[in-house]
Amino acid sequence: DIQMTQSPSSLSASVGDRVTITCRASQSISIYLNWYQLKPGKAPKLLIYTASTLQSGVPSRFSGSGSGTDFALTISSLQPEDFATYYCQQSYTTPTFGPGTKLDI
């Protein structure tokens, strides 16, 4: 299985900050990388797919980049509703997820 790592594992930030979360795959996955947002008690939400395509309805302050083994999720100006845990996931082979990045105030 392809192993996914994320950094940082947790991040403290403020409203209005620009934050970047990185994700690395143990082998090349081309652009088959997705990002999800999880909040307690809520359905997980797809933010970005194929590394940089914004899912319909997701605010444009979210963006994704990367290819091969290294990827990033950037939130350009944090809003209160963005405080959550973020997971990357490769869809190149049998799906695997990163360990998550908890973003809090």
Next chain:
Amino acid sequence: EVQLVESGGGLVQPGGSLRLSCAASGFTFSSYWMYWVRQAPGKGLVWVSTINSAGTSSYYADSVKGRFTLSRDNAKNTLYLQMNGLRAEDTAVYYCARGVGTSTTFDYWGQGTLVTVSS
């Protein structure tokens, strides 16, 4: 509006069985591959199982192979996960999710149902 609603979770003893359901609405259920993903307490997300749109093929993580069975009833717009031989390590929130085409990109998820395996 796409909706996925899981049910059937609860407390079960080790070695016991449970059947999870996922009721789908707001889309043509029979056209989509469907998935289960779980999250153990304090842990990350882990793919569990996949079923194709027709229900003729299913795939499983090694950790559940031979114990879990995924099926679907396209007439009832419902996905089922039969879980037998449950172990403490199966304790998790179980999410059903819809796939994008045949890729393992999950564009809609349910809110999850908690399964606790404990004596």
